[in-house]
Amino acid sequence: MNIAPDNQRKELVMLIIGEKLSIIAKRVREAISKRDKQPIQDIAISQWKSGAGMIDANIGPAEDEGEALMEWMVTTIQEVVPLPVCLDTTNYKAIEAGLKVHNNQWGKPMINSTSNDPERYNMLELAAKYKARIIGLTVGRGGLPADAEERASIAAEIMARATEYGVPLEDLYLDPLVLQISTSQDHALKVIQAIKMFQELNDPPMKTVVGLSNVSNGCPKNLRPIINNYFLALLMYEGLTAAIADPHEIMPTVKTIDVILGKTLYAHSYLEIT
């Protein structure tokens, strides 16, 4: 299949990292185990067409064959979709294997993720070596951050490590770690506050990212899109740069908030424009 870089797409103010290629999903898990490209490519194309600017490839810990698997995922996705890939695994070697085959013509890849845990600093080495973007999850060894202030202080640590390893701060996306609203309700507001505080840690402001759907993990299925979308609206108001999410589910919110914030000119058909 012959595909060209996706220059036609309007550069969305917020980057949507399509979340649907996750090993947690049965269809994806089965396709991966059979190395069946078709379902993976169908999902990737659908995410791209509905507004994703990057595709998350979540292969889990992938302790066996992680390198071969990530290589296969990246090439399978980029055969049909002219977007960069977010390499989502804790397996260092799998990340490196993915970065080696990644087609940077379609944008810089992203590593998901590093944190303030010294065992995860090696991901920063990879980001520097391959000029990749990287998500900095604001957790350390001491467990979950208590509030926005602690998230910001961990963020500052990660920024210092990134600079030390030679990763430009514009390639670092700070992730406040979204928790489940059903078990950690007070953290929803703390995450929103953290998005604001992260940006104040640097000039130009730091970039930010969330794993959006985690907020509604464990909630009844019919509530999940409602919670995800309203939470996203509040995060966007605070200046969120990127979200790992399902573009099908959130596109009306993204477009509407862009209109409300004056980032897109209103027209009656604004929802129909890609």
Next chain:
Amino acid sequence: MVFTPPKESYTGKVYSVTIGIPPNTITFGGENILPFHSFEGSYPNRPVIAYEIQDVPPDDWPDTIREVYKDVSSNPVEWAMFCQDKLNAKAIALRLIGTHPDRENRTPEEAAQTVRDVISSINVPLIILGSNNTEKDAPVLIAASEAAKDRNCLIGKAQEANYKTIAAAAMANNHKLIAMSELDINLSKQLNILITQMGFDKEKIVIDPMCSALGYGLEYTYSVMERIRLAALTQNDQTMQQPMLGDVGIYVWKVKEAIAQEGDVPQWGSLRERGIVWEATTAMALLLAGAELLIMRHPEAVAIVEKAIDELIR
């Protein structure tokens, strides 16, 4: 300390639009900068001024402007040739004002014949305008589009009430299209979306946000044009990246300052100069707001604006 002027860079770019048939084509738009900010980026095409003529004698035009065309204006073919050959017009805008039900109420067939006559006698690109009666413009512009088939004209104006027929006619006969809305930026964007949803190429549209004369609402036109251009360049809004038209002459040559006799308002000075300067000033303001294509009437006003463009792009 040496002063370095700050430079903006823009994410979007205006489409370039070409009208006419080789070798006599003309292209406008194509820049990725605000008007005349050539120090910040690329400004490949000079703004274009088209001379306005019409299908019936200009009995409604004031003397200052009728005087210029008095020997030719009873015949649109002679008028067009005069503009092309004597005034060196880069493009000609033929307004089919005689089709208006309140005017001569000419039929679409008569209008088509005028288009055929004019287009076969000139080389420069032709812009074909209706009478701005949305109901009548639909059949008139269909007939005009067919009469000028494959001549790559600019046809208009498609408005909310009639865009479907006019856009379809322009598409079927390979013309570019003017999309006009009435001083409303959101409706302008909406109209572009609706036209492109019909399958019309968004890069073949020219936006007319509706003109107005100096002293008569020019600041509204200016603001809408400015905002459209900012959406195109700074927000990379692909529904708003078309070049813009300033239909200047028709709005200027009816205002009091361009027609009031010297005996009635002696303090205003020469009537002739007043009209010319009013047209030139209105046109210049719209260029600064972002227009790439102007339709004007008086050659001396055109000369003033061309000279100002020379100085700005030098």
